[in-house]
Amino acid sequence: xxxxKQSPQSLIVQKGGISIINCxxxxxxxxxxxxxxxxxxxxxxxxIAIRPDVSEKKEGRFTISFNKSAKQFSLHIMxxxxxxxxxxxCAASSGYKLSFGAGTTVTVRA
Amino acid sequence: xxxxTQTPKFRVLKTGQSMTLLCAQDMNHEYMYWYRQDPGMGLxxxxxxxxxxxxxxxxxxxxxxxSRLKKQNFLLGLESAAPSQTSVYFCASSLxxxxxxxxxxxxxxxxxL
Numbered sequence: 001x002x003x004x005k006q007s008p009q010s011l012i013v014q015k016g017g018i019s020i021i022n023c024x025x026x027x028x029x030x031x032x033x034x035x036x037x038x039x040x041x042x043x044x045x046x047x048i049a050i051r052p053d054v055s056e057k058k059e060g061r062f063t064i065s066f067n068k069s070a071k072q073f074s075l076h077i078m079x080x081x082x083x084x085x086x087x088x089x090c091a092a093s094s095g096y097k098l099s100f101g102a103g104t105t106v107t108v109r110a
Numbered sequence: 111x112x113x114x115t116q117t118p119k120f121r122v123l124k125t126g127q128s129m130t131l132l133c134a135q136d137m138n139h140e141y142m143y144w145y146r147q148d149p150g151m152g153l154x155x156x157x158x159x160x161x162x163x164x165x166x167x168x169x170x171x172x173x174x175x176x177s178r179l180k181k182q183n184f185l186l187g188l189e190s191a192a193p194s195q196t197s198v199y200f201c202a203s204s205l206x207x208x209x210x211x212x213x214x215x216x217x218x219x220x221x222x223l
Contacts, residue, residue, distance in 0.1 A: 002151075002152065004152075006152070009150070031208070031209075032208065032209045034211070036214075041216075041217075042216060042217075043114070043200050043202075043214030043215050043216050043217055044153070044200070044214050045213075045214065046211045046212070049209075049211075051209065089152055089153065093208075095207055095208055096141050096158070096160065096204060096206075096207040096208065096210070097155060097158065097168070098153075098155070098212060100152035100153040100154075101152050102150050102151060102152045103150075103152050
């Protein structure tokens with residue numbers, strides 16, 4: 001049983017549009033919420049991460065929104081570019097072990 | 111600085127055969143992990159190690175064994191491969207425990223016939 005539920009499974013967005021991926025968790029002991037980006041044939045790489053003491057974190061065109069009371073967090077990709085086409089995984093941890101969501105494949109159409 | 115490397119990149123096994131996947135990291139990280147990635151399942155932790163000479167079970171350990179005799183290497187073994195072990199295997203490492211980035215290798219695609 002996955003501890004982190006991620007949706008949607010896939011999405012298509014036009015260049016310049018906004019991509020939104022949502023994740024939900026149950027374990028209130030989780031205290032670190034990273035997002036990983038994976039290109040075909042490659043290993044995942046850390047994109048951005050947040051701790052539950054803040055509600056939002058922005059790095060360039062990528063923003064994490066965090067709602068502690070709802071136990072939900074989301075990734076927003078602003079001004080989506082073809083180079084953002086990849087699979088995105090949310091994750092959560094309370095220590096060194098990460099629990100991953102199922103992944104969202106994002107396709108950005110030029 | 112190569113980061114995390116994995117060998118081999120691809121492998122095809124017959125049911126019942128055994129093999130070892132090798133992971134090496136040159137970042138002097140204490141923590142190392144083995145994951146498997148299956149469609150629609152995300153990444154699931156198989157085994158992990160919190161330091162040289164230590165190993166522990168993750169979420170899906172059955173059918174796998176691991177060893178960490180040297181700090182920089184983490185080996186994943188399949189003693190008797192089964193078709194259900196067809197997957198892409200990723201090794202990762204991290205410097206510290208909490209709030210810490212895990213660095214992933216490029217993966218090994220394993221097919222068990």
